[in-house]
Amino acid sequence: MLKIKNLQANIEDKEILKGINLEINPGEVHAIMGPNGSGKSTLSSVIAGKEEYTMTGGEIMFEGEDLSELDPEERAHKGIFLSFQYPIEIPGVSVTNFMKASINAHRKAQGLEDMPAKDMLKMIRDKSELLEIDRKFLSRSLNQGFSGGEKKRNEIFQMAMLNPKLAILDETDSGLDIDALKVVANGVNKLRSEDNAVLLITHYQRLLDYIVPDFVHVMVDGKIVKSGTKELAYELEERGYDWVKQEKSV
Amino acid sequence: MVQPRNLIVVGENSQVQIIERHQSLTDHPVFTNSVTEVFAEKRAIVDYYKIQNDRDSASLIDNTFVEQKEESYCFLHTFSFGGKLTRNNLNFYQKGERSESTLKGITIIEGKQHVDHNTLVHHTSPNCESHQDYKGIFADNSVGVFNGRVMVDKEAQKINAFQSNNNILMDDKATINSKPQLEIFADDVKCSHGCTIGQLDEESLFYLRSRGIPLKEARALLMYAFANNVMESVKIPEIKKRITHQIALKLGVNLGYDL
Ligand SMILES: Nc1ncnc2c1ncn2[C@@H]1O[C@H](COP(=O)(O)OP(=O)(O)OP(=O)(O)O)[C@@H](O)[C@H]1O
Ligand SMILES: [Mg+2]
Numbered sequence: 001m002l003k004i005k006n007l008q009a010n011i012e013d014k015e016i017l018k019g020i021n022l023e024i025n026p027g028e029v030h031a032i033m034g035p036n037g038s039g040k041s042t043l044s045s046v047i048a049g050k051e052e053y054t055m056t057g058g059e060i061m062f063e064g065e066d067l068s069e070l071d072p073e074e075r076a077h078k079g080i081f082l083s084f085q086y087p088i089e090i091p092g093v094s095v096t097n098f099m100k101a102s103i104n105a106h107r108k109a110q111g112l113e114d115m116p117a118k119d120m121l122k123m124i125r126d127k128s129e130l131l132e133i134d135r136k137f138l139s140r141s142l143n144q145g146f147s148g149g150e151k152k153r154n155e156i157f158q159m160a161m162l163n164p165k166l167a168i169l170d171e172t173d174s175g176l177d178i179d180a181l182k183v184v185a186n187g188v189n190k191l192r193s194e195d196n197a198v199l200l201i202t203h204y205q206r207l208l209d210y211i212v213p214d215f216v217h218v219m220v221d222g223k224i225v226k227s228g229t230k231e232l233a234y235e236l237e238e239r240g241y242d243w244v245k246q247e248k249s250v
Numbered sequence: 251m252v253q254p255r256n257l258i259v260v261g262e263n264s265q266v267q268i269i270e271r272h273q274s275l276t277d278h279p280v281f282t283n284s285v286t287e288v289f290a291e292k293r294a295i296v297d298y299y300k301i302q303n304d305r306d307s308a309s310l311i312d313n314t315f316v317e318q319k320e321e322s323y324c325f326l327h328t329f330s331f332g333g334k335l336t337r338n339n340l341n342f343y344q345k346g347e348r349s350e351s352t353l354k355g356i357t358i359i360e361g362k363q364h365v366d367h368n369t370l371v372h373h374t375s376p377n378c379e380s381h382q383d384y385k386g387i388f389a390d391n392s393v394g395v396f397n398g399r400v401m402v403d404k405e406a407q408k409i410n411a412f413q414s415n416n417n418i419l420m421d422d423k424a425t426i427n428s429k430p431q432l433e434i435f436a437d438d439v440k441c442s443h444g445c446t447i448g449q450l451d452e453e454s455l456f457y458l459r460s461r462g463i464p465l466k467e468a469r470a471l472l473m474y475a476f477a478n479n480v481m482e483s484v485k486i487p488e489i490k491k492r493i494t495h496q497i498a499l500k501l502g503v504n505l506g507y508d509l
Contacts, residue, residue, distance in 0.1 A: 048460050052452070076462035088457040092475030101471060102461040109462065141475075158461065 001026050001197055002047070002166055006058035009046050016042045018222035019058065024166065024197045031200040031208055031233065034219035035241050040201045041085050043219070044168045048082040049075045062166070077109035079165030083155040083172045085201075090142040095154065096124060098142050099161050106162065127160040131187045148175030156187050163191065168199045173207040185210030205237040218244050256286040260294040260322075267486060271301040272310055280308040287315045290322040292346065297325045299489055303332040303496060306361070313339045320346030320375075327484060328355040329493055330365045331500055337366040344371070344378045344406075351380040356477045356493075358500045360389035360420075368397045373406040376436075382413040385477045388424035396428045398443065404435040413443040418450060418476060470501040 002024040009017040016039045024030050032040050046053050047060060049072035060067040067075060090098070103123075104114045115123075128138060131153055143151050152172050159167050169188070173181055188198065188211055200211060208216070208230055216232040217224045218241070226232070226244050236244070252272075260266050274280040290296050302310060310333055316324050330336050342351045357365045371380040386394045396415045417426045430443040450472050458468035474497065484490045 048456075050456050071465065072456060072459035073462050073464045073468075076460055082460050084457065084460075088451075088454050090454055090457070090472070090475060092478035093471060098458075098461070098471075101458075101463050101467065105462040105464060105467065162461070 001063060002199075003061040004047075004058070005061075007043075007046070007055070007060060008057035009042060009053045009055050011042070011053050015056070016053075016222055017046065020219075020222075020224055022217070022224065024199060026165075026197055027192075027194045028215070029192070029198045029200065029211060029213045031202060031213040031216045031230075032219050032224075033202060033216065033233065033236055038219045039222045040219055041170055042222075044082055044085075044170045044199070044201060047075075047168060048072055048080060073105065074109075076162075076164075077106055079196075081159050081162055081164035081167045083152070083159060083167065083169045085170040085174070087143045087146075087151040087155055089144045089146075091144050093142050095138045095140060095142050095157075099124060099158065102158070103161060123161065127157055130160055130190065131157045132183050133157055149177060149180050152176055153180060153184055156184050160187055160191060163196075165196045166199065167191075167196070168201070170201045171203065172200075173202055173204060181207065182210065205233045208233050220245055252280065252282045252284075254282070254284045256284075258286065258288045258296075260288065260290045260296055262291045263293045264291075265295040265297075267297045267299075269299045269301065269486075269489065272304055272308070274305050274308045277305060277307045280304075282308065282310045283313075284310065285313045285315075288317070288324070290316065290318045290324055290349075292320045292322065294319070294322045296323070297485055298327070299484070299486070300326070300328045300338075301489075301493070302328065302330040302336050302365075305332065306334055306363070308333050309335040311337045311339070314341065316340075316342045316351070318342065318344050318346060318349040318351065321348045322346065323350045323352075325352040325483065325485075326354070327480070328353075328357075328367070329496070330355065330357040330359065330367075331496055332359075333363065333365075335364045337368070339368045341370045342372065342380065344373050344375055344380070347375045347377045349375070349378050351378075352483065353380070353382045353384075354480045354483060355384040356480050356497070357384070357386040357388075357394055358473075358477075358497060359387075359392040359394070362391050364393045364395075366395040366397070368395075368399075370399045370401070371411065372401045372403075373409045373411065374403045376405065376407045376409070378406065379410045380412070382415075383480055384415045385480055386415075386417040386426055387420065387473055387476070388417065388426055389420040391421075391423045391425075393424070394426040396426070396445075397431070398429070399431040400433070400441060400443075402432075402434040402436050402439050402441065407436050407438045409436065409439040409441070411439065411441040413441075414445070415443075416446045416476070418448060418473065420449075466502070470498070473497075473501055 004022040007020040218226040428445045
């Protein structure tokens with residue numbers, strides 16, 4: 001589904017991604033862990049198409065198609081979804097209207113008419129129930145004044161609405177209390193299927209108890225320096241990152 | 251050249267809604283010099299809308315004077331979307347305690363259009379309020395001016411006077427000149443003014459686009475959102491709908507829903 005080869009990316013001439021290789025197949029869950037500033041969010045933004053970053057080398061293929069020339073919205077239409085580490089506050093646009101605009105933009109890209117208002121409302125109701133989101137939230141301005149955890153939950157609500165092929169969850173667990181973590185993980189698990197994949201970025205092994213990864217990768221200084229199965233996450237939790245860094249330099 | 255003159259007297263305890271619009275029917279140059287006087291008596295409520303969306307050949311100078319007595323409420327919304335040159339000289343005189351004035355505006359212009367808002371709120375009595383909220387979106391070479399003057403006389407204690415002017419410049423060549431002027435002679439008052447000039451936020455645009463909303467719509471959505479709190483105080487649903495529609499046209503999108 002997603003094939004990243006030797007990906008290099010800069011921001012303002014500063015090299016951040018220094019040759020990433022990653023292959024994700026349908027049905028798989030991958031986790032990326034790694035120290036602060038190692039480039040995890042940069043990788044997710046580059047996959048989602050953020051224009052601030054310049055790809056200086058390598059390639060990103062999604063379902064056999066080169067992503068590098070596509071706008072963020074086109075990538076979204078192809079089924080890529082990024083749950084932001086820091087969701088943006090948009091005053092004046094309600095969650096509901098935002099979702100309507102988003103869903104209908106996806107439909108338009110597929111040559112479909114706008115979703116009938118009744119179906120839209122039903123879907124919003126169903127998905128907000130799945131994530132135990134209070135209806136009052138839906139009429140509030142997007143993310144404005146939401147608590148950290150509420151913002152993350154709202155991201156997963158959007159994911160549930162859009163049902164993407166590849167969901168990249170950038171530290172969606174940070175800021176969630178234990179109950180909220182279960183609700184969100186449950187939401188993600190409900191959406192999993194043989195056809196879609198999840199890329200989790202996290203600092204905590206805890207999330208991986210709920211959303212069990214097939215592969216765990218460790219990113220250090222713009223590179224994936226170690227990959228393994230979920231046991232690797234336990235080892236990292238226990239031993240930190242130093243040993244991986246040392247292993248790498250040996 | 252047209253020189254309309256309106257005199258509106260709103261008696262005690264009465265209420266009025268007024269919609270004013272100037273429309274030329276051909277592309278011949280038209281110059282309108284309009285004078286409107288409004289007298290709001292005790293406890294009168296005035297809800298006034300000015301829709302300025304004339305052809306590019308038309309220029310408008312609007313002079314509006316509003317005098318308010320005790321406990322009167324006056325709301326005035328100005329929507330400036332069209333015309334070659336539009337100058338709004340809006341003067342509010344509060345001459346009675348506990349009166350309130352609200353002046354709001356949305357300006358969206360492009361090309362070589364020019365829109366001025368010169369506002370004056372003169373507080374002469376105590377315990378009054380005034381609120382000013384002007385939003386502007388300027389594309390191409392368009393020019394906007396906001397000149398907001400608030401005067402508080404020595405006798406006019408316990409006044410709340412707020413003024414804010416926020417602008418988005420869509421192009422390098424677009425201009426906004428924003429100049430708040432506060433002249434306060436009373437000592438027990440709350441006055442504030444704020445002015446911002448910026449571009450659309452890149453992070454917000456990326457967020458919307460990552461959800462599949464194309465750049466053009468994402469921009470429009472953010473501009474809508476930007477102007478939204480001015481729309482909130484519009485009390486006539488038809489006007490709200492119409493203005494929303496005009497904004498959509500202006501921004502070149504069909505959003506297909508209301509905000
Ligand atoms: N706009 C920017 N300008 C300059 N440097 C940037 C910018 N964005 C990111 N960086 C730098 O790129 C590096 C990688 O940042 P990134 O956000 O990808 O790290 P991360 O692995 O997600 O970290 P964390 O675990 O703290 O979220 C950091 O050193 C960061 O300071
Ligand atoms: Mg990060």
